[in-house]
Amino acid sequence: MKRANLGFSLIELMIAVVIVAILASVAFPSYQRHMLRGTRAEAQAQMMEIAGRQGQYLIDNRAYAGSAAALGITIPSSVASNYTIAINAPDGNPPTFTVTATPTGNQTKDSCGTLTLTHTGAKTASGTGTCW
Numbered sequence: 156m157k158r159a160n161l162g163f164s165l166i167e168l169m170i171a172v173v174i175v176a177i178l179a180s181v182a183f184p185s186y187q188r189h190m191l192r193g194t195r196a197e198a199q200a201q202m203m204e205i206a207g208r209q210g211q212y213l214i215d216n217r218a219y220a221g222s223a224a225a226l227g228i229t230i231p232s233s234v235a236s237n238y239t240i241a242i243n244a245p246d247g248n249p250p251t252f253t254v255t256a257t258p259t260g261n262q263t264k265d266s267c268g269t270l271t272l273t274h275t276g277a278k279t280a281s282g283t284g285t286c287w
Contacts, residue, residue, distance in 0.1 A: 191265040198238045198256045199287065201230060202272045205242065205254050219244035219252040237262040
């Protein structure tokens with residue numbers, strides 16, 4: 156009587172490991188790009204909120220605010236840990252403002268680079284690709 160072969164051979168196990176490694180090498184970069192896009196979208200939403208509050212601030216004060224604190228906005232930690240948000244509102248007539256989100260840490264790998272939003276609604280990015 157022959158005994159049935161129980162378990163896997165070393166070759167079968169190595170083939171399975173190679174297949175998993177190939178799948179992981181394709182999936183992980185895609186996951187990283189997805190995470191960068193998600194974080195960028197959070198920063199863009201924060202910039203849009205700042206722009207909306209700037210409109211109300213202009214009506215109330217006849218000038219734009221120079222900081223998020225003046226607008227009563229706290230930058231969420233999920234944005235602050237990946238971007239430095241700056242508001243530039245120089246004195247002048249007519250009043251203007253520019254909101255800039257500069258990537259920090261791991262977010263510097265994002266191809267869009269620094270994001271900018273102006274008082275006219277113009278949205279730009281220092282990098283490449285479709286960023287807004």
